[in-house]
Amino acid sequence: MKSWKYLMMTTMVGSALALGACGDDSTADEVENETGTEEAAATGDTQDEATLEGQVSGDGSSTVAPIMEALVEEYAAVQEKVKVTVGVSGTGGGFEKFIAGTTDFSNASRPIKDEEKAELEAAGIDYTEFKLANDGLTVVVSKDNDWVEDVTVEDLKKMWIEDGTTKKWSDINAEWPDEEIIFYSPGTDSGTYDYFDEVILDEADLVKAATLSEDDNVLVQGVQADKNAIGFFGYAYYLANQDTLKAVKIEGVEPNNETIESGEYSPLSRPLFTYVSNKALAENAALYDFMEYSLENAGDMAEAVGYVRLPDTEYEKGLSTLEALK
Incomplete structure (x- = not known):
């Protein structure tokens, strides 16, 4: 299975990311940061920007994790004295930490729920x-x-x-094998x-026989190992493992950049989010700088x-919103 660093190295143009992928991380960061410092001097960036220090913490969705991990790695080359840590507890687990006030931001592969909003309000966040x-x-x-x-x-x-039964492929389509379906699903957090x-189950109970995990790599490995297995997770995890996995079309539409962006891949196209503490943004210059960097580079x-990147207008809107919170 390909690692995320390998995926980024092979898909993104730019020597900075390639250095982070194929060499010692600390050495690569030092090299990249020297380049960034020289560029900052050449463009007139202030000394304060070049020597920003601080700590930033986040948690949340494993689906968002590849984007955030890439941003953290690249940001380290720009601000080597800012320490950004990001956990992967799942969207729900990330919101629990955000509500408890132990993180500055929370990554999510779904919009925040009403009950989470209420808990944040009660916590004064x-x-x-x-x-x-x-x-x-x-x-x-x-x-x-x-066959599928x-x-x-x-x-x-x-x-x-x-539904209380043992599911077989032949139960879904009589032409499919009379073999038990093996299920792999993200965990309930x-x-x-x-x-x-x-959007699929209409909030009915998920099949009890499913293996659940908050770690999408566990799901990938489970499906890879069994021809009777089926699972679901974020598009990027499929792309990273498409040599051993097959994406199933939904209503005749396959997932790709075009069908996801247009919404044709329905009902499984969705936006990915991060939620940030306004107070932390106002008090922590390192958090503000990291979020600004993230919105400027999230598309790439x-x-x-x-x-799939958002339209540039969405990132511009996000940057305007961020600036208003400074």
């Missing part, structure tokens, strides 16, 4: 939502599966809704789980790791 990219939640099977190419939303319901539950990083 004002926040701002920023969009980072678009994703197509991708249903996958092993490359060894030679296309399914309907109704097929997915039959597969994934718990995942925004991807929530999104699938809402999203494409580098396999997601």
Whole structure:
């Protein structure tokens, strides 16, 4: 299975990211930061910007993680004295930490829920939502599966809704094997789980036989290893493993940049977010600088790791919103 650093190295033009991918991280960061310092001097950036220090912490969605990890790695080359740490507890787990006040920002693969809004209000935490990219939640099977190419939303319901039976492929399509379906799903703290539950299952119970994990790499490995397995996760995780996984078309539409951006890949196209504490933005110059950098570069990083960038107007809107919070 390809690592994210390898994916970024092979998909993004630019020596900075290639250095981070194929060499010692600390050495690469030092080299890149020297270049960044020289460029800052040449363009007249202030000494304060070049020597910014501080700590920034975030957590949340494993789907958003590849974008955020790429941003953190590249940002380290620009501001080497700012330490940015990002955990991957799933969207729900990330919001729990955000509500508790232990993180500055929370990554999410779904919009914030009403109950989470209420808990943040009770905790006295004002926040701002920023969009980072678009994703197509991708249903996958092993490359060894030679019978599933296309399914309907109704097929997915039959597969994934718990009904007290042992699900077989032949139950979905009589021409498919009389073999038990092996399910892999994001865990219940995942925004991807929530999104699938809402748009496919209509909030019915997920099949109990499913293996659940907040780590999408566990799901990837599970589906790779069994021709009777099926799973779902963010589009970038499929792209990184498309040599061993097959994306299943939904209602005849395959997930790709064009169908995700247009919304034709329905109902599994969705935006990806980060939520940021307004108070932390006002008090922590390092957080503000990192978020500004993130919005300026999220489109490029999203494409580098396999997601779909937003229209430039969306990032400009986000930067204007951020500036108003300074």
